[in-house]
Amino acid sequence: MKILITGASGQLGSELKDAFDGDSKHEFFFLDRKQLPLDQTMLIQDVLGMYQPDLIIHAGAYTAVDKAESEPVVADQVNHLASEEIAQYCRLHDIKLIAISTDYVFDGTSASPLKEDAAVAPINVYGETKLAGELAIQKWAPHYIIIRTSWVYSTYGGNFVKTMMRLMTERDEISVIADQIGSPTYAFDLARAILQIVQSDNWVNGIYNFSNEGEISWYDFAVAIREIKGLHCKINAIPTEQYPTPAKRPKYSLLDKGKIKAEFAVVVPAWKGSLQEMLDKL
Incomplete structure (x- = not known):
């Protein structure tokens, strides 16, 4: 089977290269933005x-x-x-598509973990465009799996974990938002889940959630990074209102992973163990 991966130089694309390393049964094509410029539809x-x-x-x-x-x-x-073009290509040639989406399709007003059929109502442009991509894939692709994920980090690329490590070594004190709740996703865990789906004989169209297990805030995440790295920076917990950004973020976007576990027997690691694994790799 020939497998083509878009976004090859991104966090997940890079982790997929590692996850698929040693797989001689399939032929892989990893395309970055130079080889496949997604803005040139x-x-x-x-x-x-x-x-x-x-x-x-x-x-x-x-x-x-x-x-x-x-x-x-x-x-x-x-x-x-670009997602619509890819989905239309899949329809023309009757091929399978696994696409990555985001927890930012939700408005953040839920009080319990979000299932795949929860109401969507993005509150920023990024979420709106990702939701539009999801709808285009569902309209056109004959065989699709959409995986929504959240708070992605990796040994590759720029991300929250690396930013926190840098700030905590440069400063005596930092402030981190404590009222946005979710769970981080170690991109290598997501890559392993995708590998399991690809190697499975099972294919069930639909949307699936994947993030690491646990419920934390960005503040909790930062404290854990400090603890594992043995740093001494003071971390202040602040509300979202004290750190205004151009895009609004959902206050609560914890994903329920029951469906992907049941359908593909995917094991979802706890967030802290995965953070430890990533930091050990660094």
Whole structure:
């Protein structure tokens, strides 16, 4: 089977390379933004046609949440229109698609873990464009699995964990938001879950949630990073209102992972063990 991965140089794309390393049963094509520029939608189907994949893992996205507020057209091209082109290619050639989406399709007003059929109501441009991409995939792709994830970090690329480590070594004191609740996702755990789905004989169309187990705030996440790294920076817990950003964030976006566990027997590691694993790799 030929497997094509978009967003190859991103956090998840890089972890997928590691997860699939040693798999000799499949042929892989890892395409970064130079090889497959998702903002140039008129080129996408031609580029895909050069590789003729049997399965596409669509990990590429516009993920600069705050910047999307001032670049809504580009964010829509990459997150929505590019996903539509990929889904239409899948329909034309009757192939499978695994696509990555986000907890930011929700408005953050829930008080319990969000299931896949919970009402969607994004509160920022990034969430709106990712939701539009989801709807396009559901409309066009004959065989699709959409995986919503949250708070992604990795040994690759820039992310919250690396930013916190840098700030805690540079400063004596930092402030971190304590009233946004969810769970982080170690991108290598997500890559392993995708690998399990690919290797499974089972394929059930639909939306699935994946993040690490546990319920924490960004403040709790920062404290755990400090603890594991043995740093001594003071961390102040602050409300969202004290750290205004161009894009609003959902206050609560904890994902229920019951469906992906039941359908594909995916094991979901606890967030703290995965954070330890990532920091050990660094």
